[in-house]
Amino acid sequence: MREVAALARVSIKTVSRVVNGESGVSPHLARRVTAATERLAYRHNLTASSLRRSDGRSATIGVVLEDVSNPFSSALHRSIEDVAVRRGVLVLTGSSDEDEDRERKLVSAFASRRVDGLIIQPSSHDHSYLLTERRAGTAIVFVDRPAGFFDADTVLTDNAPGVRRGIRHLVAHGHRRIAYLGDLHTIATAVERHRGYVQELAAQKIELDERLVRLDLHGIEKAEAAVTELLTARPRPTALFAGQNLITIGAFRAMRRLGLHQRIALVGFDDFLLADLLEPGITVMAQDPAAIGRTAAEMLFRRLDGDESPSEHHTVVTQMITRGSGEIRP
Amino acid sequence: MREVAALARVSIKTVSRVVNGESGVSPHLARRVTAATERLAYRHNLTASSLRRSDGRSATIGVVLEDVSNPFSSALHRSIEDVAVRRGVLVLTGSSDEDEDRERKLVSAFASRRVDGLIIQPSSHDHSYLLTERRAGTAIVFVDRPAGFFDADTVLTDNAPGVRRGIRHLVAHGHRRIAYLGDLHTIATAVERHRGYVQELAAQKIELDERLVRLDLHGIEKAEAAVTELLTARPRPTALFAGQNLITIGAFRAMRRLGLHQRIALVGFDDFLLADLLEPGITVMAQDPAAIGRTAAEMLFRRLDGDESPSEHHTVVTQMITRGSGEIRP
DNA sequence: TTGTCTTTTGACAACGTTGTCAGCCTTCGT
DNA sequence: ACGAAGGCTGACAACGTTGTCAAAAGACAA
Numbered sequence: 216m217r218e219v220a221a222l223a224r225v226s227i228k229t230v231s232r233v234v235n236g237e238s239g240v241s242p243h244l245a246r247r248v249t250a251a252t253e254r255l256a257y258r259h260n261l262t263a264s265s266l267r268r269s270d271g272r273s274a275t276i277g278v279v280l281e282d283v284s285n286p287f288s289s290a291l292h293r294s295i296e297d298v299a300v301r302r303g304v305l306v307l308t309g310s311s312d313e314d315e316d317r318e319r320k321l322v323s324a325f326a327s328r329r330v331d332g333l334i335i336q337p338s339s340h341d342h343s344y345l346l347t348e349r350r351a352g353t354a355i356v357f358v359d360r361p362a363g364f365f366d367a368d369t370v371l372t373d374n375a376p377g378v379r380r381g382i383r384h385l386v387a388h389g390h391r392r393i394a395y396l397g398d399l400h401t402i403a404t405a406v407e408r409h410r411g412y413v414q415e416l417a418a419q420k421i422e423l424d425e426r427l428v429r430l431d432l433h434g435i436e437k438a439e440a441a442v443t444e445l446l447t448a449r450p451r452p453t454a455l456f457a458g459q460n461l462i463t464i465g466a467f468r469a470m471r472r473l474g475l476h477q478r479i480a481l482v483g484f485d486d487f488l489l490a491d492l493l494e495p496g497i498t499v500m501a502q503d504p505a506a507i508g509r510t511a512a513e514m515l516f517r518r519l520d521g522d523e524s525p526s527e528h529h530t531v532v533t534q535m536i537t538r539g540s541g542e543i544r545p
Numbered sequence: 546m547r548e549v550a551a552l553a554r555v556s557i558k559t560v561s562r563v564v565n566g567e568s569g570v571s572p573h574l575a576r577r578v579t580a581a582t583e584r585l586a587y588r589h590n591l592t593a594s595s596l597r598r599s600d601g602r603s604a605t606i607g608v609v610l611e612d613v614s615n616p617f618s619s620a621l622h623r624s625i626e627d628v629a630v631r632r633g634v635l636v637l638t639g640s641s642d643e644d645e646d647r648e649r650k651l652v653s654a655f656a657s658r659r660v661d662g663l664i665i666q667p668s669s670h671d672h673s674y675l676l677t678e679r680r681a682g683t684a685i686v687f688v689d690r691p692a693g694f695f696d697a698d699t700v701l702t703d704n705a706p707g708v709r710r711g712i713r714h715l716v717a718h719g720h721r722r723i724a725y726l727g728d729l730h731t732i733a734t735a736v737e738r739h740r741g742y743v744q745e746l747a748a749q750k751i752e753l754d755e756r757l758v759r760l761d762l763h764g765i766e767k768a769e770a771a772v773t774e775l776l777t778a779r780p781r782p783t784a785l786f787a788g789q790n791l792i793t794i795g796a797f798r799a800m801r802r803l804g805l806h807q808r809i810a811l812v813g814f815d816d817f818l819l820a821d822l823l824e825p826g827i828t829v830m831a832q833d834p835a836a837i838g839r840t841a842a843e844m845l846f847r848r849l850d851g852d853e854s855p856s857e858h859h860t861v862v863t864q865m866i867t868r869g870s871g872e873i874r875p
Numbered sequence: 876t877t878g879t880c881t882t883t884t885g886a887c888a889a890c891g892t893t894g895t896c897a898g899c900c901t902t903c904g905t
Numbered sequence: 906a907c908g909a910a911g912g913c914t915g916a917c918a919a920c921g922t923t924g925t926c927a928a929a930a931g932a933c934a935a
Contacts, residue, residue: 216921226885231923239883256677261657262592262603263921267890273592275637275658283638284623286616293614296640305654307605308613308638310626324635327591328605347586468822489819492798546891556915561893569913593891597920 216257223251234259265329271352276332276515277307277325279318284310287460287485287504288336291358294508295334302516304331313402315339326353332515334358337403342367354518358511360403368518370511370529374404374484377500377533378411378456379418381482384498384535385454386419389544390480394427394445394452396438396466398459405430408458408484427452438465439472446473453545454480460487463497467540480543484533491538498541500533507531546587553581564589595659601682605635606662606845607655609648612640617790617815617834618666621688624838625664632846634661643732645669656683662845664688667733672697684848688841690733698848700841700859704734704814707830707863708741708786709748711812714828714865715784716749719874720810724757724775724782726768726796728789735760738788738814757782768795769802776803783875784810790817793827797870812871814863821868828871830863837861 216234220227225244232240233248240248251257265273278295280288288310296306307330309321318338322345325333332354333345342365345355349367357369385393395412398405409430416423426448429441438461445452446469455470457463463483470476477495486501510529546564550557555574562570563578564587570578581587595603608625610618618640626636637660639651648668652675655663662684663675672695675685679697687699715723725742728735739760746753756778759771768791775782776799785800787793793813800806807825816831840859 227921228885228887228923229883231921232884235923241883244884256680258677258681259657260596260659260921262659263596263890264923265890266590266593266596266892267921267923269890269924271890273658282623283613283626284616284619286614286619289614289616289619289622292619292638293612293640296613296638300639303654305637305639305658307635308622308626309630309635310623323588324633327589328603328635329590329592347588350586351588464819464822471822487818489794489817489823492794492801493819493822494824557891558893558915558917559913561891562914565893571913574914590891593920594893595920596922597891597893599894599920601920 219248219251219255219257222255223247271329272331272519273329274303275305275307275328275330276334277309277322277328277330279309279311279321279325279333279335281336281338282310282312283308286487287359287502290504291336291508291511294505295512298509298512298516304516311336311338313338313399319344322348326351331519332356334511334515335362336360337362339363340401340403341365354515356511356515356518358507366526368511368514368527368529370507370514370531372404372502372507373530373532374407375411375414377502378408378458378484379415380533380535381456381484381500381541382412382415383419384537384541385456385480385482386415386421388454388480388542390454391421392424392427392450392452392545393421393454393456394429396432396441396455396457396462397428397430398462399431399433405458412456412458432462432465435461435465435468438462439469440465442466442469443473446470446475446479452479454482454543457481457483459483460485463487463490463499467493467497476540478543480541480545482541486536490536493540495540495543496538498535498537498539501536502533503531549578549581549585549587552585553577601659602661602849603659604633605637605658605660606664607637607639607652607658607660609639609641609651609655609663609665611666611668612642613638614640616817617689617832620834621666621838621841624835625842628839628842628846634846641666641668643668643729649674652678656681661849662686664841664845665692666690667692669693670731670733671695684845686841686845686848688837696856698841698844698857698859700837700844700861702734702832702837703860703862704737705741705744707832708738708788708814709745710863710865711786711814711830711871712742712745713749714867714871715786715810715812716745716751718784718810718872720784721751722754722757722780722782722875723751723784723786724759726762726771726785726787726792727758727760728792729761729763735788742786742788756780762792762795765791765795765798768792769799770795772796772799773803776800776805776809782809784812784873787811787813789813790815793817793820793829797823797827806870808873810871810873810875816866820866823870825870825873826868828865828867828869831866832863833861 311318340363432438483499490497641648670693762768813829820827
């Protein structure tokens with residue numbers, strides 16, 4: 216900047232004014248300055264700028280996801296990015312892999328880079344460690360899962376109600392022996408979904424049979440193994456409810472291998488690409504990750520714009536998509 | 546930092562030394578300083594630090610992807626992140642959406658935040674604009690597609706050879722009327738893959754029939770429409786080669802709708818989740834995005850560590866995965 | 876012309892760090 | 906007891922920018 220000022224024969228403050236598009240610089244000088252910036256290939260240093268700036272904003276936010284390459288998380292990521300670019304804000308990302316420690320490390324790495332805000336898909340259950348960041352002025356929004364011991368804006372899916380509607384759908388098609396396949400009990404949404412299953416069975420006056428409940432199934436392989444076991448044992452369920460994406464796929468894989476995919480009903484939580492092209496198509500309770508991400512990002516920026524109203528808790532509702540697998544009768 | 550120094554009754558330089566884990570601070574003072582940092586919830590400011598530091602490193606890299614939510618790109622992203630975290634480096638990401646202008650804007654936004662390096666999945670064809678960044682010391686690596694008018698490290702898939710092996714596979718199964726479905730001709734990899742098709746037909750002494758070639762199919766819908774048309778016209782191909790992920794899916798969808806999915810062979814470029822669960826399973830030339838991302842990131846960090854040897858151009862080979870659709874005979 | 880007001884410009888300090896270097900305090904050898 | 910060597914510590918400037926404020930320049934009325 217000093218060099219640009221020298222070449223344009225103005226003070227460095229005037230260069231700063233031109234670079235930031237401030238008014239009150241004569242067109243004459245402004246032209247000379249822009250010419251100089253171009254000639255010297257001047258690149259504005261935003262880190263120095265944000266250091267000096269009164270609001271200290273870095274025009275960067277941090278996003279902690281479970282895994283940036285997982286379709287649900289990356290859809291969140293994309294919709295957050297879309298809101299951010301419109302405001303000239305860049306996105307720092309990191310994957311926590313369901314690890315509390317990695318989540319905290321990522322947040323701390325983001326904090327030392329002075330992000331303006333954080334969007335977190337939580338892996339940990341105690342977020343009181345974020346108090347420091349909040350006091351320092353960082354806006355914080357949680358997505359997909361609730362915060363623990365920390366009051367902040369949250370955007371969630373209607374987990375339990377979504378599962379209940381799915382179970383009700385199976386019951387309406389004549390099922391009473393409905394198995395439930397759930398993810399790790401450390402994941403808050405998994406607990407919620409399981410709760411929905413238990414509640415709806417009670418509401419339907421169907422006795423809960425623990426032999427039909429398999430939890431802590433993380434990933435395709437575990438689900439496939441569990442379902443294989445479930446379907447070879449007696450008494451056999453006539454329908455399956457899969458509490459997560461990969462579990463649905465694992466379940467279908469097992470059913471296919473056993474040749475039962477046209478005979479046993481399946482409803483999965485969360486939609487996935489190609490669910491419509493399998494035979495039968497898979498009936499799912501579809502989440503709307505794009506809406507969740509957008510809502511969270513908009514909330515974050517509202518906070519950055521100074522909104523200090525009490526924390527809001529949004530719920531994005533799931534939508535049932537019937538494709539065949541959930542309409543098989545016992 | 547000043548406050549911490551005051552509380553610990555040391556100079557701010559000593560605090561700096563403790564925070565950076567430099568040697569040569571007596572354990573006595575070090576303890577007092579750490580106690581003070583904790584009591585005041587001190588958060589180190591990496592932006593100020595990198596401003597003052599002699600190497601000016603920000604411990605942040607920028608990654609420009611086609612779309613962070615696309616499975617191929619997000620797999621790249623994840624493997625880059627994995628290499629980066631090991632070195633305490635964070636990742637800024639952005640989606641260019643095949644738009645040259647957005648690519649340039651993202652790079653410029655990254656540059657003004659003084660990223661140490663850039664990994665770019667190019668949308669544009671002229672990268673001479675990156676000369677400024679390189680001169681400023683930014684390391685640059687291209688992934689998935691080659692750079693234009695710019696000499697830099699590159700990590701690519703063996704596009705043309707991969708397609709040729711796929712076509713050869715179809716020919717070996719008795720096909721001679723093989724249609725080709727390609728992506729936008731503005732995408733470098735799409736051009737390469739199409740070239741592979743043309744070359745292999747020539748090598749196999751099969752006359753190229755332009756009626757069997759459909760290009761510029763971007764996305765599932767366009768591919769589906771094109772394939773529907775292709776399969777209802779005469780003469781009909783006995784096999785399809787799909788030059789990209791979504792095109793494969795679109796093609797399969799069309800075949801399913803026409804009831805031809807068990808009769809016409811299909812080989813796709815790039816693997817996708819559930820390809821094995823369709824009926825028939827889809828034979829693909831699988832890319833290895835994780836290996837591509839890892840190689841690119843390792844290369845980038847080698848450059849950041851001072852490696853100044855001539856640009857390297859790596860090729861990660863595709864692997865054929867036979868699942869049934871590519872083994873259908875005419 | 877002079878005085879007043881407005882617009883444009885620049886000097887300087889400051890943001891939160893770290894590099895440099897000088898000075899202090901120990902330790903140790905003689 | 907003295908000097909040299911080495912380990913710790915702190916004062917100060919600097920990184921590249923912007924906020925503050927005052928000075929300079931121009932516009933206009935009397």
